[in-house]
Amino acid sequence: MKLGIDIGNYNVNTSENIMFKACISNHKEFGSCCDKLVYEGKAHYIGEGKLEIDYRKFDKSNYLPLLLAAICKSCTHEEVEIGVGLPLTQYKENRNELTNMLNSKEFKVEFNGVSRRVKIVKATVFPEGIASYVSSNEKLKGFVQGRDVVVVDIGGGTTDISLIRGRKALKSTSINKGTIDIYNAIKIALEEKYFDINISIDNIQMYIDRGFWYKGEKQDISFAIKRSNDIFKEIYNELKLNYPINTEAVVLAGGGSDLLLKVFKSKINSIAVDDDLYANAKGFKILMK
Structure with a gap:
């Protein structure tokens, strides 16, 4: 089976x-019904604990525990071909290292009490910005109309910007701001007004919804x-100074695109990809064919 996996x-x-949330705890929280992965003799409770950035x-x-949980x-299937990603700014330098880490590797795990053998028969590393665009290419054709594409992929900890022609990246930049920073800005603003409460960053999306x-x-x-508009300003300044946003098509992807789409549209003629949260993973699978 071919499987695209985006570990953010x-x-x-x-x-x-x-x-699922990209964190793991070795201790189960009270009342939790999370998945349990046992790997190398250690229990991992999926989606609990602190984020690791x-x-x-x-x-x-x-x-690796997050990757194995995603497969399970x-x-x-026991045997899988997987596509994973790296930001374009890291792709050339690190893709071989990540490929060698995963390719033709076999793991014995226990997932929710069931023993499993997971063999990664092939692992391919793809650039994340291109993958997110590829996954929604059909929807975007009418908007793009043959132009180059500036993809703004707002992930958990970073925002990756790519100038793409066809399936080739002409230029890329990474900004160390992402969804976590957006949530944190909202958290701080709420705590400043409602000063007698402590707000968990994990609850911000629930408050929005x-x-x-x-x-x-x-x-x-x-x-x-x-x-969170302050986060947008950093992204916008990079786009305005270094990317042809007034002449080419600007496409938003990543989990943070929903949060910033309104302010983006007020400044830049732009569109968001389908299934922004899953766009990279689905793009990896498409590129594996």
């Missing part, structure tokens, strides 16, 4: 529409969400 600093997403994602100590949650309640009353938190 905030979420893990696969081409089979599987998504590294410049090179595969330097995370939890990279996405399919029951379902509303934020304080002392029994639902609050308008639009002021806090606007705080």
Whole structure:
């Protein structure tokens, strides 16, 4: 089976529409119903604990457990071909190292009490920005109309910008700001106003989706969400100074694109890819064919 896996600093997403938080704990939280992976004799509770943010994602100590959990949650096959990604700024330098780390490797694990053998018969590393664009290429044709494409991939810990012609990257930049920074900006704004509470960054998306309640009353938190515009300014300045955003097509991808889409559209004629959270993973699978 072919499987695209996008291991980010905030979420893990696969081409089979599987998504979970990119963290692992060795101790189960009370009342949790999370998946349990046993690997190398150690229990890993998937989606619990603290996020682990590294410049090179595969330097995370939890990279392999997250990858194995993604495979186990996405399919029951013993043998899989996987496509994974790296930001374009790291792709040339690090793709061989990541390929060698995963290619033709076999793992014995226990997933939710069931013993499994996972053999990665082939691992291919792809550039993330190109993959996210490829996954939505049909939808975007009418918008792009033959132009070069500036892909802005807003991930968990970084925003990767690529100028793409066809399937070739002409230029790329990485900014150390992403969804986690957006959530943190909203968290800080809320705590400044509601100073007698501590807010978990993990709850921010829930507050955006379902509303934020304080002392029994639902609050308008639009002021806090606007705080994330400061993150946009950093991205926008890089685009304005170094990319042809006024003449080429600007396409947004990544989990943070929903959060910044409105402010992007107010400054730049742009469009978001389909299934922005899964775009890279689905692009990896398409590129494997």
